[in-house]
Amino acid sequence: MVAQQRSKISVIGTGYLGATHAACMAELGFEVLGLDVDTVKIDSLSSGRVPFYEPGLEEVLSRNLANGRLRFTTDYREVAEFADVHFICVGTPQRADSNAADLTYVNAAIDALAPLLDRPAVVIGKSTVPVGTAAVAAARIADLAPAGAQVELGWSPEFLREGFGVEDTLRPNRIVIGAAPGSQRVEAAMREVSRQQIEQGIPFLVTDLQTAELVKVSANAFLATKISFINAMAEVSEVAGADVIKLAKALSYDDRIGGKFLGPGLGFGGGCLPKDIRAFMARADELGVEPALSFLREVDAINQRRRARTIDIARGLIGGSFAGRTVAVLGAAFKPNSDDIRDSPALDVASTISSLGAAVTVYDPEALENARRAHPDLGYAHSMLEAVRDAEVVLLLTEWAEFRDADPDELAKMVRERKIVDGRNALDPEHWRARGWTYRALGRP
Structure with a gap:
């Protein structure tokens, strides 16, 4: 299909997923109109500012605003008149009253x-x-749309990793599209939208709606299980006197297991894995197959226990009580290369230690403002050295490169006591111990 005949695209919802998808669809050459009901967000994006941190996205956004392929609106009527393909990219947070997904948006x-x-x-x-959800949505669209059956619904789950969102949108590891039986337009539209990726050999899978919906939550459940498995091994290793890092390395050589997501430490957080596995369990219960996913309760519990264990290790290093002590926390985002603090293990640990009487100072390269809004009770610093000043214990809780590459001698000049808890197993224990530090990590002697 020649460029002039290409479908026009709308993206409804301009949070992390929607803003990234809209900018990258424009980067692929489509005319794109993004919509959100949040005027502040729309004004920011329209002026070329991404309201969150995602490497490379602001450049893609600015480039496609300038060339005219991308613009934003708050008007649904404008979107309906403009686009042939509409992507729904709104959030599905956990409900306040249960573990289920909130489908309000x-x-x-x-x-x-x-x-x-x-x-x-x-x-x-x-x-x-x-x-x-998709089957219900399809029936709702058929009932409400004046064009009736000429409007078709499909479901194409996203697989974005925060910090790599642009790469994962432009060059995904697979494209999945679910369509109802007899659908003609959905697969054709997705093949057009994905033509460049398909030509690059990226797998393109067509399924029914239900299978497509299950792909994302199944993937997240599997990854969460793998993370919690190695963290369970860390619990055993601590008691047995083993080294979970060497254990994980030995396991990784088995190509049936592999090394990805086998990094022991503080555990997972963010806006996807925790709420998605809880929503998956809730849906299984609704479907009458709750026992099939009962193991995810322990996956979630193991993940939460890592936070408590980190606090216990730090408390032990300073004599058994945080009352009146000075603590530095390096990291606020739930993972590096992001400013996302949703269900952040780092902030959960920092806030808990503060509630136990410590003066806690937090530093993060990108997430400080988000952290400050969510936890105004904590102290904040604008550099790593400022954060560790007079600290009696330092906790590394988000594995930013700045922290992994930290010079123990430089930090030693600032702290009151050379004690560090490596919550991400990101540092070389022997190097830090050789520089006079008491080093502790999850799952290591």
């Missing part, structure tokens, strides 16, 4: 868009949703 997007669709169009969901 998905339902609101469909209810606002569908009544305006008076010509053939395709709606593609990318939000992570409980299995069965």
Whole structure:
């Protein structure tokens, strides 16, 4: 298909997923209109500012605003008139009253868009949703859209890693599209949108709607299980006197297991894995197959125990009590190369230690402002050296390169006591011990 005949694309929801998807679709040569009901977010994106930290995204955004392929709006009618393919990229947070996913934003997007669709169009969901959501959404669209059956719904889960969102959108490791039986437009639309990736040999899988919905939550459940497995081995290693890092390395040589996501430490957080495995369990319960996912309760519990164990190690290093002590925490984001603090293990640990009477100072290269808004009770520093000043114990809780490469001699000049808890197993224990530091880490002697 020649460029002039390409479908026009809308992206509904301009949070992390939506803003990244909109900018990258424009980068692939499509005309894209992004929509959000948050005018502050739209104003920021329209002026070329990404309202969160994601390496490389601001350059892609600015380039495609300048060349005219990308723009933003708050008007659903404009979106309906403009686009042939509509991507739903709104959030599905955990509900306040249960572990289930909150579909408020998905339902609101469909209810606002569908009544305006008076010509053939395709709606593609990318939000992570409980299995069965797409079928209900398809029926809702058919009921509300003036074009009726000429509007088809598909579901194409996203697999973005924060910190690598641009790369993962432009060059994903697979593309999955779910469509209802007899659907004609959905697969054709996704093949057009994904043509460049397909030509590069990236796998393109067509499934039913339910299978597509399960792919993302199944992947996250598997990754969470692998992380919690090695952290369970860390618990055993600590008691047995073994070294979980060497254990993980030995396991990684088995190509049935591999080394990815086999890094023991403080555990996972963020806006995906924790809420997705809880929502998966809740949906299994609704479907009457709760025992099939009961193991995920222990996966979640192991992950939470790592936070408590980190606190216990730090408390032991300073004599058994945090009351009146000075503590430095390096890291606030749930992972490096992100400013996302949702369910951040680092901030959870920092806040708990503060509640136990310590004066806690936090430093993070990108997440300070988000952390300050969420936890105004904590102290904050604008550099690593400032954060560790007079600290009686230092906790490394997000493995930014700045922290991995820290000079123990430089930090020693600032701290009151040379004691460090490596919550991410990011440092060389022998190097730090040789420089006079008392070094402790999860799962290591």
